[in-house]
Amino acid sequence: MKVLITGMSGTGKSTALRLLHQRGHRTVDTDTDTWSQWMTLPDGCTDWIWRKQAITDLLSSHNEGNLFVAGCKTNQGRFYPLFDHIVLLSAPAEVLLDRIAARTNNPYGKRPEERDAVLHHLTTVEPLLRATATAEIDATAPIERVVQQLEELAEH
Numbered sequence: 001m002k003v004l005i006t007g008m009s010g011t012g013k014s015t016a017l018r019l020l021h022q023r024g025h026r027t028v029d030t031d032t033d034t035w036s037q038w039m040t041l042p043d044g045c046t047d048w049i050w051r052k053q054a055i056t057d058l059l060s061s062h063n064e065g066n067l068f069v070a071g072c073k074t075n076q077g078r079f080y081p082l083f084d085h086i087v088l089l090s091a092p093a094e095v096l097l098d099r100i101a102a103r104t105n106n107p108y109g110k111r112p113e114e115r116d117a118v119l120h121h122l123t124t125v126e127p128l129l130r131a132t133a134t135a136e137i138d139a140t141a142p143i144e145r146v147v148q149q150l151e152e153l154a155e156h
Contacts, residue, residue, distance in 0.1 A: 001154040002059055002082065005070040006129055007089035009109050009118050010096035011139040012146060013070040016089070019147045020068045025154075028058060030071030049075045059083070066154040072125070077132060085153050088133040091140050093122055 005013050014029060021027040030036055035054050039047050050073045058069070059082035069083075080086055091099075096118060100109035109118055130136060137149050 001084045002062055002067045002069070003085045003087060003150065003154050004076070004080075004083045005068055005087050005089060005150065006072045006076065006133070007139065008072065008091075008096055008122055008126055009106075010099040010103075011089035011091050012099070012143055013072075013089060014105070015143055016147055016150060017068060017070045019143060020150065023147070023151070025151075026062070026065060026067045028067070028069045030055070030069060030073065035071070036073065047074055049073050050079065052078075055079055056082070066151075068150065068154070072129070080132065085135060086133045087150060087153060088126075088129045088136045089139040089146065090126065090130070090136055091138070093119055095140055096122065 005016060007013060014031075017027040017029055028035065030050060031048075035051055035058075036048050037051050039049050041047055050071070052075075056079070059067075059079065097109075097115060100106075100115070100118065109115055135153055137146055139146060141149075
């Protein structure tokens with residue numbers, strides 16, 4: 001099974017991936033230059049999107065065991081047909097902001113404008129993710145429970 005784990009910053013995507021990897025699953029965090037790239041939009045803004053060929057090759061070549069891919073990119077929808085499950089991890093704004101403030105492995109969300117962006121994405125992007133997800137997991141649950149639910153989805 002190929003499972004996309006998506007959601008806003010602070011929902012626990014990276015932590016879930018780490019635990020899934022420890023349990024023997026193949027995992028890919030797409031927040032690296034291997035899987036994603038910066039693109040300049042017509043209005044001059046930049047966007048961090050998935051590399052089409054890299055993601056296509058990853059998903060097309062996977063044929064044994066479970067593959068858990070984590071990320072939240074504006075172009076991820078074009079790859080949904082290559083996944084068996086699209087899982088949205090969700091949590092309230094206060095939880096996300098507290099986790100972002102406390103984390104030490106990712107600097108994103110520490111600056112006021114980034115925190116504002118997280119809140120904006122929560123109201124504008126998360127509803128789009130929810131509408132296209134095949135499952136939603138409450139990310140306020142203990143991380144072990146979140147990972148268990150992800151594994152259960154991958155078994156079906």
